Amino acid sequence: MMKKLILAALLAATPLSAVPAVAATAIAAQQNPAPLSALVAKVDIPYEQFTLANGLRVIVHTDRKAPIVSVNVWYHVGSVDEPKGRSGFAHLFEHIMFRGSEHSRVDHFKPLEEAGGSQFNGTTDFNRTNYFQTVPTPALDLALFLESDRMGWLLPALDEKVVSSEREIVLNEKRDGENQPGGLLFPALLAALYPASHPYSIPAIGREPDLRAAGVEDAKNWFRGHYGPNNAVLVLAGDIDAKTARPMVEHWFGQIPPGPTPARFASPVPERSAPTRQTLTDKVATVQLMRAWPLPGEDTPGMAALEVGLATFGSGPTSLLYDRLVRRERLAVGVSADVYGWEGASIAMIGAEVRPGVDPAQVEKRIDELLAEWKQTGPSADELNRIATRSVAGTIRALEQVGGFGGKGQTLAEGAVFSNDPADYKRQLAEIAGATPETVKAAAARWLTPNDHRVTLMPGERNPTSIDAPQAERVVTDAAKPATPGFQPQGTPADRSLGAPAAGDITKLTAPKIERATLSNGMKVQFVANHAVPVVRMQLALDGGVSADSRAKPGTQRLMLGLLREGTNGALGALDGPEIARRLERLGSSVSASAALDRTRINLNTLTPNLAPSLQLFADIVSRPAFPEDQLERIRGQVLADLANEATEPGGVAIRAAPALIYGPAHPYGQSFNGNGTPDGVKAVTRADLAAFHAALLQPADAVLFVVGDTSMAEVLPLLEQSFGKLKPAAAPLPLAKAAVPAPQAPGKVVLYDRPGAPQAFILAGAPLPLTGRDDILPLGLANDVFGGLATSRLNKLLREEKGWSYGASSSAAPTRGNMPFLLTAPVDRARAGESIAAIRGLLDEFHGKRPPEAAEVDRARASSIRSLPADFETGGAMLGALERAVVLNRPDDYLATLPARIEAVPLQAVRQSPLPAAADLVFIVVGDKATLEPQLKALGLPVELRSLP
Incomplete structure (x- = not known):
């Protein structure tokens, strides 16, 4: 639904210096x-x-x-359809569907990876299970064969071993979610809002006792009852037409007989006669307040108005709740107001993250007062128009891609399955755009009653809850019906005994045409036209990333990111943060920023009709941030809260500890991988520090503006010259990372962070590599794909598929200007942490010894890399990334055009000799329950160092 687009947050960006010499009156004329x-x-x-x-x-x-x-194949079945005592089974069966079928007895991912498929996955929700992949056009027959074979011929490949293996993977996925701070909040809300007989009372991940009770006969019955073609929708979106598609679909799917019509269950909105509340404790950094109401399904009249209205109340920097609780009164560091909608039910939620030191009761009282005020007065027409514009703009951006979450294929499938109308997105957008203050007030009065359910989540040890209460019998509204007799197969039958069809020869990659120019101040411009949607994306890439952050006050750069949009003094005049946010919403634009180790990226994402006014606002944000002192204190509090939250997350703890352990604290890369800084550093930063860092960051002659989208160089270049061409450097440039590769700080060492009671162990391993991103890293990339970079890699296959110890394990080697970091992550069953580390070390020993990359493995990785390139260039965002990487890594101008040939030319021996770290070079960081983990880790024979959580 459109919720995810309505609630899309605008990220912070990074400031620069100087003022474009453009008359304010000329700019004002462009602001409509x-x-x-x-x-x-x-x-x-x-x-x-x-x-x-x-x-x-x-x-x-x-x-x-x-x-x-x-x-896309969407089956109209989800967790609401599970029988009593089998919660979580719909999701478990989704996993089973990837384990092969009668005529393709291999992991479903393997042939897709070899064919260059991308975005292949499956998901399960309350009401649907979907399977999707994006493939090169010549591989469409292969994708249809795989989908049809598991739709019609799954059972011969299904046995107890498959069910047992996937059960362990799902249980690890469940633990992974529950291991996060606040991971039990949503299950607790469902259990409180819905009776045990309600289909929405238990999340799709299910209960562990039910998952352990499920067997192969359950799987076979589930398949027979819910996975017939008559309960599915197939969507093909992209380089295909219906005339070509029909005989292909008939060939592969036409012989599959229909199945029964599944039963449907009642999901009434519970009648609540009084408010309820509960208090939970968990390893969270600050007190979190949440209140929720049960609602009808998302297509119910009035739901869109409530959704848009709640966005004006508590979603984003222009909302009432944010303005009062966060910006003005400083009672909270974050707020939210959302509607989560499904086919048969929805939930409205309002939340706040209490500022440290503030009484939660005071915050709760203010939310009561503000909600009552908002329900009485309603949002203004301008507020609703801005939120609707933001939503429509988000939809336009999402529909640039044919696949993936929110893409064209999934949008059509969702409408067909839930509303019997593939174009239902038009109805949703029309309702969002048509919301008025009156319709919002009416919906709020109807559904946001005093009889809410409130949860206070307090910092502390996780307390037992009743979220694992068993299901009760559900009420059937439509009984199951047997399959319609008399089915006649359709199309030319496929000879499945021949196995999977070949992926076909991929057409020669047509690299995008890159136009180049230079502004009068030396700033370089690269432009690629992309007319798929009326969107223009722009990225200003600057030398100096996380590695250039202040050593004395780590977090200086992060504070700049947070303050950039809090005020400007530029060609548009003096604008405060709320006014900047309102203007961006009216334009359907977003400004964001990110910092990698070597580079700061500031992005504008706008609609083509609004390019000129959006670009001028972007230039003011970039060039003349005001750094208001009062907002510095507010943003400082938010960053400190983020750091505190990071210290409660297993992955956050590991990634904070990793840089110093891998590179050493004195190395430019040894301070931080994410730029969040340290509490002491963030507390010490002054406005003068921000202004000085900002001034040093802008070096026009070293900066590059990348532009991709629905415009032309002839149109955009004068606008860029007008907005950025007069910028001048105001200070010496930031120092860049040039240090030589260091030795690991503790090779072979294990560092354990105690997280008492954690159901999982989070493992992160790392080492510096003797390569920089400017070297030839293609052999390294193929080697890493074989070892841990792909879903079918040795690492993931061992820990997930063969052992069932992890939901997923992977490795990466990020290209950087200095020596690249090799990182490996594996959240595992805490009882298997020691064995997992031993297995990882064993895999690396084999990789460098008796079992180097095999020719077949490298060929699969090579084919996957080459065949997936067309998808890598599909969207403007992906194209921006490719352009920026080529510049940062000093690639020749023809690099993207010649990339397939370069990958094809990498010899096997070069892959085998690529410098993946040896097992002895890895530093292991483990976050989990000391009592369970320490004996296992010591049994490895490696030094084990115990550290406290930060």
Whole structure:
């Protein structure tokens, strides 16, 4: 639904210096944004559809911008359909579907990776289970074969071993979620809002006793009852048309007989006669307040108005709750107001993260007062228009891609499954755009009653809750019906005894045309046209990333990121933070920033009709941040809260500890990987520090503006010259990382952070590599793909598929200007942490010894890399990343065009000789329960150092 687009947060960005010499009157004339009605009219996904004799509904959307096709199969079955005592089974079965079928007895990911597939996955929600992949056009037959074989011929490959193996993986996934701070909050809310007989009373991940009780007969019955073609929708979106698609679909799916019509269960909105509350404790950094109401399904009249209205109340920097509790009164460091909607039920939630030192009761009282005020007065028409514009703009951006979450394929499938209309997104957008103060007030009065459920989540040891209460019998509204007799197969039958079809020869990669220019101050510009959607993306890439942060006051750069949009003094005049946020919303634009180890990236994402006014606002944000003193204190409090939250997250603890252990604290990369800084550093930063860092960051002659989107160089270059061409450096540049590769600080050492009671052990291992990103790293990339970079890698196959100890394990080697970091992560069953580390070390020993990369493994990785390149260039965001990496890593101008040939030319021996670290070079960081972990870790024979959580 559109919720994820309505609630999209605008990220912070990084400031620069100097003022573009543009008359404010000239700029003011450009500030009228495109009307909302014009934006809504631009959202369109043309499609054709047909239905096979077995009931399979097929939807085809043609998009020729790249030689790729997104394949989506949505089954109208989810956790609401589970029988009593089998909670979590819909999700478990989703996992089982990836373990092979009668005519493809391999992991489903393997042939897709070899074919260059991308974005392949499956997800389970309350009401649907979906499977999706994006493949090169020549591999479409392969994708259809794989999907049809598991739809029609899964059972011969299904046995107890498969069920048992996937059960352990799912249990690790469940522990992974519950191991996060506040991981039990959502299950607790569901249990409190819905009776045990309600289909929405238990999250899709289920209960552990139910998962352990499930067996192979349950799986077979589930498949027979819910996975027929008549309970599914197939969407093909991309380089395909209905005329071509129909015989292909009939060939692969036309012989599958229909299944029964599944039963449907009642999901009434519970009647609440009084408010309720509960207090939970967990390893959270600050007190969190949450209140929630049960609502009807997302398509119910009034839900869109409530959703937009709640966004004005508590979502984003212009909302009432943020303005009062966070910005003005400093009672909270974060707020939220969301509607989570599904087919048969929804939940409205309002939350606040209490500022340290503030009485939670005071915050709760203020939320009561502000909610009552808002329900009485309602939002203004301007507020609703801004939120609707933000939502429509988000939809337009998401529909740039044919696959993936929120892409065209999934949007059409969602409408078909839940609303019987692939174009239901138009209804949703129309309702969002049509919301008025009156409709919002009416919806709020109807559903946001005093009889809410409130949860106070307190810092402390996790307390037992009743979230694992068993299900009760559910009420059937529509009984299951047997399959319709008399089915006649359709299409030319496929000879499945031949196995999977070949992926086909990939067409020659057509690299995007890159146009280059230089502004009058030496700032370089690279432009690539992309007319798929009316969107323009821009990135200002600057030398100096996390490694250039202040050594004396770590976190200086992070505070700049947070303060950039809190005030400007530029060509548009003096603007405060709320006004900047309102203007961005009216324009449907966003400004964000991120910092890698060597680079700071400031991004503008805007709609083509609003390019000129958005670009000028972006230039003011970039060039003349005001750094208001009062807002510095507010943002400082938020950053300190983020650091405290990071210290409660297993992954956050590990990533904070890793740089100094891998590189040493004196190395430029030894301070931080994410730039969050330290509490002491953040507390010490002054406004003068921010201004000085900001001035040093801008070096126009070393900066590059990357522009990708629905415009032309002829149109955008004068705007860039006007906005950025007069910028001058105001200080000497920041020092850049140039240190030589260090020795690991503690090779072979294990550092244990005690997290009492944690259900999992989070493992992070790392080492510096003797390569920089400017070297030839293609052999290293292929070697890492074989070892731990792909879903079918040795590492993931061992820890996930063979052992069942982890939900997923992976490794990476990030290209940096200095010596690259090798990182490996593996959240594992805490009872298997020691064995997991031993297994990881053993894999590396084999990799460098008796079992080097095999030719077949390297060829698969090579084919995957080359065949996936068209998808890498599909969206403007992906193209921006490719352009920026080529510049940062000093690649030649023809690098993207020649990349397939370069990958093809990497010899096997070069892959085998690539410098993945030896097992003895790795430093292991483990976060988990000391009592369980320490004996296992000491048994490894490695030094074990115990440290306290930061």
